[in-house]
Amino acid sequence: MWTSIFIGIYVIVALSIVLSILLYGAKPSKSLAWLLAIFALPVGGIFLYLLLGRNRRKYKLIQQEKDLFNNQPKPSLEHIDVFDGKYKKLITLNYENAQFPPTTGNELHILKDGKTTFETIFKALESAKQRIHIQYYIFEEGDLANRLLDLFEKKIAQGVVVRLIYDGIGSFSLSKKYLKKLIEIGVEVYSFLPFKFGRYFYSLNFRNHRKIIVVDGEVAFTGGINVSDKYLKGQVGLGKWHDMHLRLVGPAAAQLDQVFMTDWYLVSTKLLEAIEQPKSYAKQPVSNELVQIVAGGPDDDFPALEQTYFTIINTAKNYIYITNPYIIPGQALIRALQTAALSGVDVRLLVSEKADNKVVSWSVHSYFEMFLKAGIKIYLFPDGFLHSKIMVSDDTVSSIGTANLDDRSFEQNYEVNAIMYHKQIAKQLKEDFLNDCKISNELVYNDFVKRPWSKKLKEGVGRVLSPLF
Known part of the structure; x- marks a missing residue:
């Protein structure tokens, strides 16, 4: 009897998944591969599909939070004919996908490798007056993490709000002891899609790979560098990690802050307000020096x-x-x-x-x-x-x-x-x-x-x- 019930449930689930693949499969090659897996690997094929194969662009995870921000009136595109209109299509494409227009008046500084990058980051963090927003895919314990812990405690004592998002898989090695210390000193900290059964289990394959730091909504950093001592000390078998980062001051930093706030709403269900930006920046606006922030993910309609x-x-x-x-x-x-x-x-x-x-x-x-x-x-x-x-x-x-x-x-x-x-x-x-x-x-x-x-x-x-x- 129980065998018949199990087979019946399996057939119903398998048929529903097959129907979903036929209706919403993004790529024919992948759709065919998943169909073969489901029929060739009973139970296992279904499990793998639910874990790795679902079309996230159809089954959105954070559409509600994106709507909260995107319901705001869209600014008009300026400077679209920059450089004789050569990048008009690119600017328009990025604007339609990510909703951020290009901005002028930004101060940009390229940072190469860990030593230069983290020296610049810590200098910016020390100057924080209102809030610090930090988001990393990999946040590993070590000298850098301990230095950040000390700095957070100091800034919180000065009245600065510190918020931290770390990816649940990329930072899987982050210990409960370290996280407890963060909470004890007053850091608001959340994991992005942690590994656990339930709703997030089906999103295990969808990770937050962003690296963002924003200080007071005005100074920001992004690029490829994670919080890890291997950028300073190297790694056995690989040597020193080489990477590039970017420091931004100005309107583009506020856009990166909005990306952080969008993710913050997902992990905390708390809607943050943007800091009012100063009317002028140290760098005078130049029409052919533009920055456009492009944030993308599996919930967007297009890659x-x-x-x-x-x-x-x-x-x-x-x-x-x-x-x-x-x-x-x-x-x-x-x-x-x-x-x-x-x-x-x-x-x-x-x-x-x-x-x-x-x-x-x-x-x-x-x-x-x-x-x-x-x-x-x-x-x-x-x-x-x-x-x-x-x-x-x-x-x-x-x-x-x-x-x-x-x-x-x-x-x-x-x-x-x-x-x-x-x-x-x-x-x-x-x-x-x-x-x-x-x-x-x-x-x-x-x-x-x-x-x-x-x-x-x-x-x-x-x-x-x-x-x-």
Whole structure:
């Protein structure tokens, strides 16, 4: 009897999932793979689909909170014809996806590697008068975390409100003892989608990969650097972690604060108010020095950051330089990069030679042959682990943020990038890129195709398994 009941329930659940896949499956290849898994792996296939396969763009998790902010009147787009209208489509696209217009009057400062970045961050935190907002994917205990704990206690004693969001999986190693200390000194702290059964269990695969610090709604930081001592001391087997961060002062910082407040509402159900911005900033507005914040995630109707990267690549006339540790692109970005290179655009990829995950590295390398054949130049950075997420093009537009060039960043993670229409910043990032290329190992197509079949097999395995990482 119980067997019949179990089979009946299983058939009903399986059929409902099959119907859902047929109605709302985002990609035919993935839909077919999940259908085969459900029929080939009884119970296990259903479990994996519920855990990893649901179309989050259809079954939104935070639509209610987004509506709270998006119900505000939309500002008009200004400076849309900047640089002779070359980036009109990109500005409009980012505005429609992320709801943030480009802003002028921002003071921008590129920060390279952990020592410089954290010295600058701590200086900003020390100056806080009203509130500190901090959000990280990885928040690891160590010297940095202890220093932050001491600083938080000092600032709270001065009347500053400190709010912290950490990702429930990325910061899984964060101990209860440390979290207890944070709460005891008065930090308001929440985990983003912690690992537990219930509602959040089905969202285990959807992580908040953003790195944001905002001080008094006016000074902000974002980029690829997490709170971890490996940025200062290095890591056994990998060496020093190299990364890029961005300090922003001005209206763009207020936009990053709104991204934080949106996530804060999800984790706490508390709606925060923005700090009223000063009427003028130290830097005078310049119409062709713009910053546009683009926040994207699996709850959005469209993959905002994938579309941003796609448009930057397609708009490039002279060059497109990309630094990223996880280049595992979908067909749209593959075709965009190949088309750009074949049409005469100088396309270069800078990737870390050392990898923090061997299977992911195999997957990244599986795309190199097709890229090299199209004329794309690939450089392997040998000194430590290169973790930056940079894109720069035509001495004019650039991106610094948290999004990798992979399906996880585009479809499963909550990410944020700063898109800068700013010649000085673009040239600075270009120069840094070319300097890193000089100390890197350039791959040559005729040599790369002769790699052992064992490496090709590993690359195939990595490519098949890439959706799980």
